[in-house]
Amino acid sequence: SQTIHQWPATLVQPVGSPLSLECTVEGTSNPNLYWYRQAAGRGLQLLFYSVGIGQISSEVPQNLSASRPQDRQFILSSKKLLLSDSGFYLCAWSYGTYEQYFGPGTRLTVT
Amino acid sequence: GEDVEQSLFLSVREGDSSVINCTYTDSSSTYLYWYKQEPGAGLQLLTYIFSNMDMKQDQRLTVLLNKKDKHLSLRIADTQTGDSAIYFCAEMGTGNQFYFGTGTSLTVIP
Numbered sequence: 319s320q321t322i323h324q325w326p327a328t329l330v331q332p333v334g335s336p337l338s339l340e341c342t343v344e345g346t347s348n349p350n351l352y353w354y355r356q357a358a359g360r361g362l363q364l365l366f367y368s369v370g371i372g373q374i375s376s377e378v379p380q381n382l383s384a385s386r387p388q389d390r391q392f393i394l395s396s397k398k399l400l401l402s403d404s405g406f407y408l409c410a411w412s413y414g415t416y417e418q419y420f421g422p423g424t425r426l427t428v429t
Numbered sequence: 430g431e432d433v434e435q436s437l438f439l440s441v442r443e444g445d446s447s448v449i450n451c452t453y454t455d456s457s458s459t460y461l462y463w464y465k466q467e468p469g470a471g472l473q474l475l476t477y478i479f480s481n482m483d484m485k486q487d488q489r490l491t492v493l494l495n496k497k498d499k500h501l502s503l504r505i506a507d508t509q510t511g512d513s514a515i516y517f518c519a520e521m522g523t524g525n526q527f528y529f530g531t532g533t534s535l536t537v538i539p
Contacts, residue, residue: 352527361531362472362517377526408471410527418462418519418527420471 320345324409324421332429337382337396339424341409344390349411351392352418353384356406368392404428435518435530442538447505449533451518454499458520461494463503466515466532475503475516505535513537 321344331337343349353365364377366384374384381400385393392409404427412418432454441447453461459480464472478485478492478501485492491504501518518530 354529362529364526364528367526410472412527417474417477419474420464422471423469425469 320411320419322409322411322419322421324407324424326424327422328425328427330427330429331399333401334398337394337399337403337426339394339407339409339426341392341394341421342390343411346390346411346413348389349413351386352410352412353392353394354408354410356408356423357404362408366394399428401428433518433520433528433530435516435533437531438534438536440536440538441508443508443510445508447503447508447512447535447537449503449505449516449518449535451501451503451530452499453501453518453520453528453530455520455522455528456496456499458522460521461492461501462517462519462521462527463490463492463501464517464519464529466517468514472517508535508537510537510539 323342350369352367354362355365356362366376368374368386371386382396407424409421410418435451460477462477463475465475466472476487476490478494489506493502513536515532515534517532519527521527
């Protein structure tokens with residue numbers, strides 16, 4: 319069966335520090351991968367999605383970037399965090415059946 | 430991205446039915462989804478409906494799709510306290526992108 323992992327689960331970082339959140343999927347090949355942000359426990363905003371290694375599409379201009387160095391690995395990064403980057407970050411994958419499955423999320427607090 | 434809209438809050442008494450509504454804009458959406466999010470957790474897929482269907486029933490859940498009005502609803506029969514959560518409507522747009530509503534926070538009153 320497929321599983322999706324995210325780490326860390328929680329993170330507190332000062333403004334101006336770098337960020338790296340990691341997401342990995344097991345049990346499937348060539349999945350579509352997604353990063354979402356959920357601010358203040360509300361709606362989901364699609365940040366990035368990837369249909370293959372090295373292929374990243376960005377939905378909104380922002381302080382963040384994404385990379386997909388391996389087929390089942392998706393990384394969300396920032397060189398300098400802003401207060402507005404605080405939120406709940408969710409990674410998700412989909413393949414074939416068009417169902418999208420979410421990881422447990424990372425709670426980021428920028429202080 | 431596409432616009433997917435939901436009301437923000439809904440309160441029901443335990444044992445009653447809950448109806449959560451959603452409107453979307455992309456008439457070419459192939460699949461429409463309902464997800465549930467419990468506090469501090471990721472999203473759990475509850476059910477989905479293919480765009481050529483009007484209704485789908487799965488135990489206590491009934492999904493109704495009015496494609497003409499671009500309206501999707503989720504009915505939860507015999508609502509329980511464990512159903513308290515945020516419910517997200519979503520559509521799959523072009524290019525394998527998913528667009529989510531703002532979420533409806535369901536509170537079940539014992």
